[in-house]
Amino acid sequence: MKIRLKRLNNDYHFETKNKRGDVVHLDNKSVENPQGASPMELLLMGIAGCSSIDIVMILKKQHLELTDLQMEVEGFRQEGAVPNVFTGIHLKVILEGEVSPAKAQRAVSLSMEKYCSVAKILEKTAEITYEIRLNGELVE
Structure with a gap:
């Protein structure tokens, strides 16, 4: 895996590109009009994406299809x-579809505890918690 980074202005706006040519813009959130996500926001996007791929994969293997998957991720840092x-x-995992609460819980927990590489990296410094909403109901 390899990416390339190129500075696009005299401040902190960068373009990153992977081998396939996919582009992601980065910027410093403290500038007046940021032109991309901050590196720390990208980490939160990474855990959301990694876990979502796992969840879909786990449920597909059980021949279960989601009609929607959304996620809200909040990161907490020590000031100063x-x-x-x-x-x-x-992570707030929001699922819609014909999936039992037990299968939804199992898919999310497998992702967080076993499969999501991003979560495994981030858990070294951060306590990772999650909640699941399935078809509008909180999964306990």
Whole structure:
């Protein structure tokens, strides 16, 4: 795996590109009009994407199809710390479809505890928690 990064202005706007040519823009969130996500936001996007792929894959193997999957991810950092790493991450997993609450819970827990590489990296510094909403109902 390899990416390339190119600076696009005299400040902090960068373009990253992978081998396939997919582009992601990065910027410093403290500038007036950021032109991309911050690196820390990309980490939260990474855990959301990684876990979502796992969840879909796990349920597809059981011949279960979701009609919708959304996720809200919030990262918590210690103010003033250097480096200012995530100390906590909370994921709200929102699922729709003909899936039992037990199967939804199992798919999410397998992703977080076993399969999601991004979560396994981030759990070294952050406590990762999650909640699941299935068809509008909280899964306990």
